[in-house]
Amino acid sequence: MTDILFNVGYGHFLVLAAVLFLIGVAGVLIRRNALIILMSVELMLNAANMTLVTFSRMWGGQEGMSGHTFALIVIAVAAAEASVGLAIVVAVFRGRRNVDVDRLTTLRH
């Protein structure tokens, strides 16, 4: 038990990433608020970043930096995506006074 708690290895990072990812997935699937969904997507992206960094360390050793680089690119793209997404959500909220995805069906019909 103490071994798991204190002997921190790659497994811990991977499990944390998996848990974060699942939380993100659950958020995307369950929540109806567009803002929360965007947040959940960010959570999933960060979980992915975490595995990228972990595996980079695992297989690449001390010098392997490709995974880290990739994670940085993902963060940059995620920031851009979040700003666009948030802008849309704000615009939608201004027009309709709510951001419930189930009610945003204008384009479907």
Add this chain to the structure above:
Amino acid sequence: MDPTTKFAGLPLLAWIPVLPLLGALINLTIGRRLSRQTVHTIAIAAVVGACALSLFLVFGPLWAEFKSRDGVYSIEQNVYTWIEVGAFKVPLALRLDTLSSVMILVVTFVGSLIHIYSTGYMAHEPRYAAYFGYLNLFMGSMLILVLASNMPVMFIGWEGVGLCSFLLIGFWFEKDEYAAAGRKAFVVNRIGDFAFLLGMFLLFWATKDMSADALFTAASAKLQAATDLDPELKGQALQTLKQTIADRGSLDFANLANPAMGKIYVEGFWGGERLAAAAGILLFIGACGKSAQLPLHVWLPDAMAGPTPVSALIHAATMVTAGVYMVCRLSFLYSSSTTAMIVVATVGLITALAAAFMAMAQTDLKKVLAYSTVSQLGFMFVAVGTGNWVAAIFHLGTHAFFKACLFLGAGSVMHGMEHGGSATPGDIMQMGGLRKHMPITRITFMVSCLAIAGILPFAGFFSKDEILGGAFLVNPPGWPAWYGEILWIGLLVAALGTAFYMWRLYFLVFSGDERSDSARKAHESPASMTAPLVVLAVLATISGAIGLPHLSIKLPAFTHALATWIAPSVVPNFFDPITGDPAIAGHASDTMTFILMGVALAVGAAGIGLAWLFYGRGPTPTLERLVEGPLAPLYRASKAKLWFDEIYDVLIVRPFRGLARGLYEIVDRFIIDTIAVTGAAFVIGLLGRVSRWFQNGQVQRYLSGLVVGAAAVFFITDCKTKPTFEYKRAGDMIELHASPGAGVVGKNSKLTWDITGDELADNDATGKLLAGPDVTVRAGDITSPKVTLIIEDPVTRKTVKVTRVIELAVQPDEPQEGK
């Protein structure tokens, strides 16, 4: 004639059927836009052209062949190869020989007259072009049937005439019962055609299946042994034999009739003559359908629904005789089977008697003539059933003349009655006294009645006498001597009946006083109708002269012309197909011939006398007393046509209709409609409803599917990639191969092996550590069957141990292998 003679790209012979077919093509496609004048000019020109061409070919080239050479009496021309499958080859070939020449002359000549007659009879018909188109189509099909050189081509004509018969019986299809009559003819004919096809397949199967080499060896040995033949002839015979064997299964009549083939009918099938009997009887059932013999005769009386010229041409003179012609064409087959011959003769006799009986109480002019046709066809089948081919064709020809004349006369009478205002122009009870109003029709009708009753010197007397004489003398091998006499007595009774009902008809129509207003107002028909009547009546009078009986007194050659002419195309009445020897046919002395002729004449005269007694001046009170008294059951039976239609209704039509209804309810409504169609739609709908839940347009729904799917993929792949190892015995060494899987354990893992059962890494015999995915150890070094693969992962610092119990004992012969 040179067989390659062509005219406008088609062999000359092919033009005989092609001319009427062209006429049909024109009249059936653009005929509606042409004037009536043009329509009948085209139709008549086509048929008269075919008639002229037939006359030219028969009396020109064929006559020359007949006069000059021995053995070859036919002109054969191949239009093109119709079917070629492996060794099976059916050319669309036509053959004019002495037998088919008689048929084409009768068909084209009677056909021409009836086309001319039709211009008068059908003058007011709205579908004039269709009528002449069908008539021409019939002529073309009939000529193909007659001229065919092999059975499949004959079948084209056989079906073609059946189709035209159907079209023309139901020509006035606006009336339901007429359309039903057409359907009935079609269906009954199909039954016969089915048997015909079976017979044809049987012949094909027999001739194809034989061992060609064995046959050739046997036959050529026989030829070589014949020392009295000169070598050139022998060589020719061998050549023919080779050709025959190459043509086997071709169903060509000449090939089938080849003596080498004759053996097959006797030896090829179960042994004995059974193949000939089976094929002969099956084909005869086909003939029964087409030629209206019992029990398939029921369509012909109903076929009188068609226009009268059609009845004359198709249902009296030509098409219905196709069965007789077919049996004559296959004379070699029937002659080699006594059984088949007896069946043909017996059915013919029963038909002749039954139809004559049924004709007696009919009151419709055309119905009487229809039963008379059935009865006369029965006579012809007795003739072919006794091997009396010449008499059959002779009677076929004379019957075509006098029966066509009778039908056309009936048409003329009905035409007159219709103009007199009768609504039922065929009812003979409404007629009487027409001799005053229709003199030409009356004379020609009387001549034909005399001919059919068998009165000297009219044609019917000679042809019927040939049949009677042949039947009297026939003695099939293995049958008692009185067989022929039974046939003869039966035929005499039928002939008595024929004379009686025909003259009953004559007296009721023409003698006595008019029994209705329309009869009083009737008038003679136009010249286009009476002219053919006169021509046919003349032929019905004189055509008997070409078939006089053989007597010891020397008569001019033309009196036996028909027999001499047809003889090369048919075989003797009964013969042994192996030796080719004909059975000895009885030959009548002059006295016997005259006695037989006298009896036949007396019977005919007696029939006329009886008819005169009862009907001479219209129906007599004596007759009415008899019909209501002692003869009542017989009269009712005749009137009801022996209840054939009713029996078929109960035995066949109703069960069949029940079966069809059951199939409709169970198979069609339930299995196909409910299960297959509605059921399929329901299942698809269900699937649609399920997939609609996923495809609802919400990204979250799609995403959940994606997540579940991805999870499933991971789970399944993970199951298959647990680390394990395999082993293989090679000699006394054991090869161990690790499959580390794709789970947590990665490519940098350190692999070591334990072979002593203590789960710790071991060394091999040389003291080196057993490491790496592939190791080989001596079997003897493995001290424990429990071998363990130890995987250490340096990154995760995890150790996985895989233990397997391996088989160490060596099986003596098979190499050990396991996973």
